[in-house]
Amino acid sequence: MSGGPRIGAYGDHALMVDLAGLDDVHALAAALRAAAVPDVVDVVPAARTVLVLLDDAATTADLARVEDAVRAAWESRSAVAQEGEGRLVEIRVVYDGQDLPDVAAWAGLSVAEVVARHSGREYVVAFGGFMPGFGYLTEVDPAIAAPRLATPRTRVPAGSVALAGDLTAVYPRATPGGWRLLGRTDVELFDVDRDPPALLTAGTRVRFREVDRLPGDADGDAAVAGGDALSAEGDVLSAGGDAHSAEDDRRPAEGDRAGGVEVLAPGPLTLVEDEGRPGWASSGVGRSGAADKMALRLLNRLLANDDSAAALEVTLGGLVLRFHERATVALAGATAPAVLDGTPVGMQAVLEVRRGAELYLGFAARGTRTYVGVRGGFDVAPVLGSRSFDVLAGLGPAPLRAGDRLAIGPRPSRLPMVDLAAPRAATTGIVELTVRRGVRDEWFDDAAWRDLLGVTFEVTDASNRVGLRLSGGRVGRRSGELPSEGLVPGAIQVPPDGQPVLFLRDHPVTGGYPVIGVVRTGALDVAAQLRPGDRLRFREAS
Incomplete structure (x- = not known):
């Protein structure tokens, strides 16, 4: 490659920069970190690329401004020594x-x-x-x-x-x-x-x-x-x-045994999740965070929490909690039957809970993840700045088990302004996910793009928070090896067998199979609620 970097939009909140080789990669990555570009939350060097990750709130105008900053960093780059060199x-x-x-x-x-x-x-x-x-x-x-x-x-x-x-x-x-x-x-x-x-x-x-x-x-x-x-x-x-x-080292801190929330039954999988840990991708640590961020943000808005407050992500249902202090609670995400102190309660509603009350969450008929939030958030020890558990990296507070006691954080000074929010429409039938093309057109011709858009895929049982493995159709791609490069949530990777993988929040930081497209941010929350057997189609973003 000559004539400087090639820069392309990689989903809604990232830029992919193609370079000639490692020396250029290291120099540009160092220059970008030194520049501290506004809205850039992470820089991910790889074999021949630098992935520039922006904040979730970044707009198309912000992408254009950051692209200008990348070009300026390229012009000001210099050779840099690598950490660990010589060891x-x-x-x-x-x-x-x-x-x-x-x-x-x-x-x-x-x-x-x-x-x-x-x-x-x-x-x-x-x-x-x-x-x-x-x-x-x-x-x-x-x-x-x-x-x-x-x-x-x-x-x-x-x-x-x-x-x-x-x-x-x-x-x-x-x-x-x-x-x-x-x-x-x-x-x-x-x-x-x-x-x-x-x-x-x-x-x-x-x-x-x-x-x-x-x-x-x-x-x-x-x-x-x-x-x-x-x-x-x-x-x-x-x-x-x-x-x-030593998973015991990662058990949630119990704090005051007289208060908090006790886990009586965790169901198949219950995790503590917040907005994630941006800024560590160059060390191989992904952002992680709630799989359905829209549901988490709705919870925190209902409870007047900060956006960063941690909630419980309950996979399929089956969670039983006992409250050892008064609390204000809300539920969001996949609709599941819920009973508080013997009384059925609804989703997306602010609920007052007395000391000694028990909350039972049944199994969701549709969707995968239900979120349980408390006013003040669940106060567990952060790891690298986040209370999220990353299933791929194994970082963060361990999955909950019976007997765990969770502390509740300080209640915010402001009061909830909404006591009920309209539920999100349930995913039924064939789900459509909006996708934009990736930056690897040299690996996929127009027929491959039509393959992706023309097939109804099914979510296989080899799926989790890392990603959804899809069956039901093949996507054509060029043969050969792609040097490993950065990934983003929503990336649709195509291995040589043509069976796509749609990455979710706990995706690998880098990967070596080409990405044909990236699911739009809003559609990613919908994808996080799909379960094995659900069917989906991809629709090109307008």
Whole structure:
């Protein structure tokens, strides 16, 4: 690429900047962060792109103004040193991955030769993304650079050492993924109590060392103590220890046992969610937040809370709460039968709750997520500035379980001005989601766009807060490998098998399959209420 960056609108609140290579990416990202452009909440560098994320309230005029700021930053860019440059991290690996034979067959080598070529090189972290602690490592031996899987796995185990074309990486936690699995390690890649939280930052050098087993593999072996220790060489950081899994450390703070709200039954899944944690995407931490933001904002408006107040996101229903202090409550989102102190109550209404009362939330007939809010918000400990739980990253207060006690935050000084709001129309029949084209026209011809708009898709049961996997039709795309780049909520990614994935709030920060379009912001809240078996169509934005 020559003649400067290519900039395109990427959904309603983002710009995608295409550049020639990593040096330009790093220089522009540094220049944009230094410029502190108004309305820009995050800058996400990737292999050949920089994704510029704007605030939710940004308008088309704001996008144009930020595009001008991006061009100005490009003109003022300079070479910058990368955090972690010069540091060498050594990661021990048991090479027993299930894709090793396939990589060997693709390369025309033996499994032992693939292992020797993978472990016999030094890699460099080009950028972070996808999830917290995930570093994209370059300098893969071209002889073993097998492409991604045609169909992503629904679950890749934590600690998997994987390969995707000319990149290799370690998965910090269990997640869906399309990389080829070569082995496993026990490295702790991300720790919110470490500074910086990510072990692998841009510029860090990495070596993989083959071992026969990890300390936890054999009975009687004690797990390696957490944390990272400098080796005798002094300049090599030996990455060992079990991945942090102390969920009890993330239980909601109970505060005063005399008050608060007690969880008697959490239903299938109940999470604490707020507006999310913008500003961490370059470290692999997505924004997350309530899947249906419109429902959360309605709750907080009814209760006169700040927009940032945390509520409970209840998947399908089944939540039972006991109130140990007086409270003001509201419900929004998917309509579910609700009973307060033995009396049926409605949605989108301000409810006064006495001390000792119990709230029962039945199962929603339609929709997926019902929101329960209290005046003052639920007061749990924030993680990286947010009280949201991110199911992909595993960050935030843990999913609720029976016996948890939630504190209620300070009540706002202003009083609720509305005591009842009209409910949102229920999604019935085939749902239409408005979509605008993405920035990867070179990967999709007009026939592919017609494929997307002309098919009625069905939500599969391999769907969650990360995204909706769709079946019922195929979308054509160019073959080949796309260098990983930033993603936004609402992005419709098309893997080689042509089965689209619509990303929701807990989407990966970066991904390597091309995006054909982006669902408009309002339609994304509707998509968040779809459940397996629901049908949808995409309609082009006017």
